[in-house]
Amino acid sequence: KGIVMSGIRSTGMLHLGNYFGAMQNYVRMQEDYDCYFMVADLHTLTTHPDTSELKANVHRVLAENIACGLDPHKVALYCQSHIPETAELYLYLNMLAYKGELEKTTTFKDKARQHPENINAGLLTYPVLMAADILLQRAAYVPVGKDQEQHLEMTRNFANRFNHRYGEVFPEPYAFNFGEQLVKVPSLDGAGKMSKSENQNATIYLADTDDLIRNKIKKAKTDAGPTEPGTPKPDYIENLFALMQLVSQPDTLAQFEKNYNDAAIRYGDMKKQLGEDMVTFIAPIREKAEAIRQDEKYLREVMEMGAEKARKSAQATLEKVREAMGLKYY
Numbered sequence: 001k002g003i004v005m006s007g008i009r010s011t012g013m014l015h016l017g018n019y020f021g022a023m024q025n026y027v028r029m030q031e032d033y034d035c036y037f038m039v040a041d042l043h044t045l046t047t048h049p050d051t052s053e054l055k056a057n058v059h060r061v062l063a064e065n066i067a068c069g070l071d072p073h074k075v076a077l078y079c080q081s082h083i084p085e086t087a088e089l090y091l092y093l094n095m096l097a098y099k100g101e102l103e104k105t106t107t108f109k110d111k112a113r114q115h116p117e118n119i120n121a122g123l124l125t126y127p128v129l130m131a132a133d134i135l136l137q138r139a140a141y142v143p144v145g146k147d148q149e150q151h152l153e154m155t156r157n158f159a160n161r162f163n164h165r166y167g168e169v170f171p172e173p174y175a176f177n178f179g180e181q182l183v184k185v186p187s188l189d190g191a192g193k194m195s196k197s198e199n200q201n202a203t204i205y206l207a208d209t210d211d212l213i214r215n216k217i218k219k220a221k222t223d224a225g226p227t228e229p230g231t232p233k234p235d236y237i238e239n240l241f242a243l244m245q246l247v248s249q250p251d252t253l254a255q256f257e258k259n260y261n262d263a264a265i266r267y268g269d270m271k272k273q274l275g276e277d278m279v280t281f282i283a284p285i286r287e288k289a290e291a292i293r294q295d296e297k298y299l300r301e302v303m304e305m306g307a308e309k310a311r312k313s314a315q316a317t318l319e320k321v322r323e324a325m326g327l328k329y330y
């Protein structure tokens with residue numbers, strides 16, 4: 001069985017981007033692969049130093065993953081900080097990561113721009129911590145959205161540097177999606193991607209109420225529509241179609257495509273339809289997650305079970321790492 005590893009930060013409510021970029025693939029992979037899925041609570045600290053909401057958010061990420069169909073008996077579903085081995089591998093990999101390449105990382109530049117008051121070393125070395133999570137499980141497949149592509153390339157670089165210097169320990173991990181391309185779910189304002197902690201009004205969360213979903217979609221940016229048949233779509237209109245492709249029936253999408261191409265589209269109607277299809281998609285997940293979130297005892301069992309499995313394989317990897325590095329003195 002191939003080994004799969006991925007993580008989601010506990011920075012807030014999960015959204016459609018997390019679902020289509022990551023969780024949908026987790027669920028599809030759980031039958032046929034050896035899966036490790038993690039709540040990345042340590043990564044959260046790089047941008048969210050206030051920990052007052054952390055516990056609730058960790059519980060939320062677990063509950064929302066389970067509500068989307070992840071079975072904690074089939075996969076290791078665990079919390080990053082329960083695997084102390086991560087810190088040790090992170091330390092070794094930091095010696096193989098160069099300041100210049102870390103400073104060039106797109107997510108570092110973005111987050112540094114968004115939070116100029118807190119450009120900490122943990123943020124700079126975020127890709128190294130991510131590499132430690134993945135390499136610790138010796139994973140080959142990493143289901144992630146498009147925004148993580150560069151981090152995966154860096155993980156491969158760190159793995160190759162390690163293997164080259166100390167001997168072959170790590171497989172090369174690749175970003176994975178069942179479709180041909182990695183997914184990017186756009187935000188409703190036409191600028192960037194949906195995200196947990198930025199752009200909250202332009203992101204559809206799995207916990208949003210039916211009315212909130214309808215309202216957010218209603219407010220999405222549109223224009224008066226094409227005046228000539230066959231006009232190319234502006235980005236923000238392209239995004240609405242992209243969202244429709246994710247949650248609506250194929251013939252609904254085809255009808256609106258046709259209306260667009262005939263220059264006969266009414267965006268009010270399209271947004272109404274998209275809102276209803278989105279509600280149909282999200283409401284059952286929201287209700288299930290809400291019930292799971294109340295059951296703290298169950299969530300604790302899930303975390304303990306997941307950590308036990310993830311630590312076992314992490315310890316085996318670290319043995320190999322220390323051996324290869326020559327850190328065994330007796």
Ligand code: ATP
Nearest residue numbers: 009011017018021144145184185193194195196197
């Ligand atoms: P934050 O706002 O805390 O940075 P985020 O919403 O970007 O959070 P992460 O926890 O960094 O989410 O990522 C979890 C997973 O969801 C990753 O695999 C990431 O690629 C995927 N993902 C996040 N946003 C999107 C999106 N808009 N489209 C597709 N995949 C996404």
